[in-house]
Amino acid sequence: MADETVTRAQGVGIPGVRDAVCVRMPAVSAYLSVLRTATAGLAARLDFTIDQIEDLRIAVDEACAMLLRQAVPGTDLVAEFELDGDEMTVRVEVSTVGTTEPRRDDFAWMVLTALADDVDAVTDSPDRMAIVLRKRRDVAGPV
Template sequence: MGVSQLGEDEGVELRMSADAKQLAVVRTVAADIAMRQDFDLDSIEDLKLAVDETCSTLITLAAPKVVLSCRFVVAQDGAIHVFAQVPSNGSAPPDRESFGWRVLTALVDSVTTWVEPATTGDGHVVHIDLVKRSAGTVDE
């Protein structure tokens, strides 16, 4: 399910400096949203770790002094969609062969990533989107 199907104005969006010091905030928000959706404890931890890995990966790719955006949207089926992005000087996507990427894909139901040219100025924007369903939620 893409962004347009979920709605641009839905959910909770965090905008923070692309700095590892901010990871605790985004993990806390992820856990709170999962708890409100009655995710079990293991699923809550998986989402927290996945969001941490997503944002950590984007921080390593970020241009200096930029803002990382992380938006959480709860779909009608209860799945949590996370849309994260950061401006980057490079055009390379995250390394899909890395240990971190393998951990990320094991923690969530789906992960996609892509890079697009920045709409303002030079550079690119690196995106990582993920979906996490509660252990009791079935895929349609």
């Protein structure tokens, strides 16, 4: 029975198993390499192409850089990854003093929208800011 549980937990998209990972780390740019590595590893589990993995790594890095500018010193950056079939959703969030949504006409925002399929900024409370990215695996492949 224990072997069956391990096998089920390692699969992606298995009914009854929620494929989600949460990473909490200091809101300091020096730790972003850990997040880029986690992003690549999780995207590889969904069989993303090398180009899609790199796009997602860059998008997550850019989203974090945008958030770190507003992060309260000494707090954490939280990244939540949800894997669902051929799609990954990444939510990166920090504590802020007040909330100023990212400018959607800024170059950094244009980079995000070019690299991810969906991008949104979320301010659920006055002292939290999050950016949510969604990337789908290209099932058709290159044309």
